[in-house]
Amino acid sequence: MAVLLLLTLNACVAAAPFEGVGRSAPPGAPAGTCWDSVIIPARIETVTEQVLVSPEVTSPDGTVLAPATFSSHSRQQITRPREETYFETPCPEVMTPEYIASLQRALAARDLYSGLITATLNAETRAAIRSYQAGFGIDSATLSLRAARSLGLSAVDLPGST
Structure with a gap:
């Protein structure tokens, strides 16, 4: 009976408010920092070209005896390679319900x-976060540390302080 009650209670527990935040850091990132990335997929276009199969045949007086013939050849071409950009985020332990409530109030104060x-x-x-971060060039619904600092939610590192 106790096991059934425990299983029932576990099913009712809400997911943590910071679930999915703070993925592994990129190579060379300082220890103890949290990161996420924005992936811009490659752009692949189909390029179709007309290739000359046989040139036109003309008589000595310039009359066209047989027109030139062409063949269409299509191929896939990468016009923009895939890009992955990392950005630092507040770590999951920072993303408490109180912090998220402050984030919501800060975004509301900016009409977002x-x-x-x-x-x-x-x-x-998340939509408000994405909208706010667009000004920083970050197209993500995951809060960046840069955005958190500019909203006054996370401490700013000052030069010369350690």
Whole structure:
């Protein structure tokens, strides 16, 4: 009976508000930092070219006896390679419900978030994060450390301080 009760209670527990935040760091990143990445997929286009199969045949007086013939050849061409850009994020232990509520209030103060202060990273909060970070060139719904600092949510490293 106790096992059944425990299993039932575990099924009712909500996911952590910071689930999915703070993936492994890129090579050379300082220990103890958390990172995420933005992947821009490669752009592949189909290029079709007309290739001369046989040139036109003309008579000595310039009359065309047989027109030139062409063949269409299509191929795939990468016009933009895949890019992966890493950005530092607040680590999961920082992303407490209180921190997320402060994030929602900071985004609301900038007219980017109009939902309830739920202290969860819901879809509306993530959309507001993406919108705010666009100004930093980060197209992601994961909060970057740069955005968190500019919102006044995370400490800023000052030059000469350690």
